[in-house]
Amino acid sequence: MGRIFISAGHGGIEQGSRDPGAIAGGTTEAQEMILLRDLVVPELRSRGFEVLSVPDELSSRETINWINARARAGDVAVEIHAGASANPNVRGASVFYIATNAERKKDAELVLLALLRRLPQLPNQGAKPDTATGFGSLSFARDTILPSLQIEVGYLTNPEERFLIQNRRRDLALGIADGLAAWSRGSSGNGQTNGSDTTYASINIRINNQNYGEQGIIINGNAYIPVDLADRLGVDLTNAPNVRRVQYRGVVYVKAIELRDFNISVGWDASTRTVILRSILQICPGYLDRIMGHGNTSEVQLMMFLKANNENALAQFPDLPKLYREEAAIEGVNYDVAFCQAMVETNFLRFDSSLRPSQNNFGGLGDVAGSPDAASFPSARIGVRSQIQLLKGYASLEPLVLEVVAPRFRFVTRGIAPLVDQLSGRWSADLQYGTRVLAVIRRLYESANLL
Incomplete structure (x- = not known):
């Protein structure tokens, strides 16, 4: 059984000062998530799990690097957050997973349902792909080597949910621990590691309805494609240091979902184990982001x-x-x-x-x-x-x-x-x-x- 990495969202040093996260009701997101994390960790250890707690002083990028440097096959990682909104009536719990990863979606649903069983007063906002977030992606979901999820336990800006976060902390911790325990036990253990003896399953690649001659690989349920294919699609990754590269059997691969930021649609056909790439618009630089021009939708x-x-x-x-x-x-x-x-x-x-x-x-x-x-x-x-x-x-x-x-x-x-x-x-x-x-x-x- 693999280990569980747990990070409390915010609280680290970002741009020279401590990041409090959301601030509401005389408290901060960082403070509340650290207190919650500190209940989840001993609870999981009491159940026989090996848990690694990410140091609180690390920035978000340092957190990911810290986890990646210690990752082993079979491990999983989670970061705990609270939601925030200018509207105090917005509320609910959700779990975010990397887009197009059906396996990770199931994991997110498992963890979320376990949390809600312990605290049914929280509205269910659902398991959501990271593309549904404000920036269209989550670094913790994208850049962590391990299977990873980001939990939002409720909205700190909602008075009722802030009360639950502060006064039902033990129940929140038990719900998170239940979900992480079930997820860790069911993890397939095909995670990327720092070793070189791992074998990855092959997948097919289709571009604009045409089969591509070379195959990709699956790592932690994510589709990886040969980097040469990105070049063929006109995607220049030379100035994209955050795009993770994996060298496997003499070929460099990149995570397919990363091409989405370069205006390539990425999908998955489970029945044929095919990653589907689409660039129908043949977008040139400045097309998607130019304010003057014509729209394309009906x-x-x-x-x-x-x-x-x-x-x-x-x-x-x-x-x-x-x-x-x-x-x-x-x-x-x-x-x-x-x-x-x-x-x-x-x-x-x-x-x-x-x-x-x-x-x-x-x-x-x-x-x-x-x-x-x-x-x-x-x-x-x-x-x-x-x-x-x-x-x-x-x-x-x-x-x-x-x-x-x-x-x-x-x-x-x-x-x-x-x-x-x-x-x-x-x-x-x-x-x-x-x-x-x-x-x-x-x-x-x-x-x-x-x-």
């Missing part, structure tokens, strides 16, 4: 994507996809970009932040009248138009077609941000803002079979 595809991420989203704004396509076309803005930006700002029309549905403000636009609230608009169409106009202001020197309705349009330096990533630190103080928007665009194109 109104129905936008509606289906929105409903898949929030089944109640269209109840109040049934015409929103149509509005984005119409308003963006008038000004020459890529409506896919504008729509996905709105999904980031409103969390798929859940309005978890300070925005309210009645404001018709889907882009998080500020006011210029000194109001502490964000701008409000008389209709959904005008709200969409305002966002489109501001995007055009940032991305283009061309004049607006319609009368200005965006409150801050005159303050924007025209044409300073033609690419989505250049909105980071401008549209939002978040320096990863563009990355978050691009992550949603990729999810949209994958759902529409365009990527």
Whole structure:
């Protein structure tokens, strides 16, 4: 039976200072997760498991390196987090796994159900692929050699769940221990190690419906492909140090899911043991992230994507996809970009932040009248138009077609941000803002079979 690595999310040194994680109710995520971890570890040891607790002072990157340096076949790794939202009503527990890994999804479901059995008061937010996170990936799931999961035990920003985290800590620990024990016992032990005697199973590769002549391998349930294939797809990995490379029997392999960040869709056909790569759009540099241009999805595809991420989203704004396509076309803005930006700002029309549905403000636009609230608009169409106009202001020197309705349009330096990533630190103080928007665009194109 393998060992279990456990890390408490946050608490380490990031950029020269200690990272507290979420802060709410007079406590921090780091503090609460360390206390929880310190109950899980002795509980698992009392059941006969060998457990390695990751040192708290390590950064997130150092945590992954620490685990990888000690990894053995059969080991598993987990990091414990709490959720956070600007909306205190958001709540629920979830477990994240690396996307396209069916084996890891089952592990995530197993761990989550064990937790909820001990604490049924927690709403079940489900086992989720790491592509469903704000940045479109999780380093702990992607870069850890071992089979790994990231647990969110509840929302620290929700008063009821904060009470459970602080006052039902023992039950949380028992639930996590139950899930990790079951996962560790059932682990297949085919993990990548630092040794050279491991044998990996072969898999088939299909690119745009054509079988590829060379095979890939499976490591910890993840598909790895020859690095030469990345070159053929036009993906330059020379400046991607975080993409893990594995040398096996004289061939260098990379994890297939990493190509997703280079606009390659990655899927899996379990019946034929085939990793499926798709690059239908033949995207050239600047295509996906250019604000001015034409969208590629249909109104129905936008509606289906929105409903898949929030089944109640269209109840109040049934015409929103149509509005984005119409308003963006008038000004020459890529409506896919504008729509996905709105999904980031409103969390798929859940309005978890300070925005309210009645404001018709889907882009998080500020006011210029000194109001502490964000701008409000008389209709959904005008709200969409305002966002489109501001995007055009940032991305283009061309004049607006319609009368200005965006409150801050005159303050924007025209044409300073033609690419989505250049909105980071401008549209939002978040320096990863563009990355978050691009992550949603990729999810949209994958759902529409365009990527």
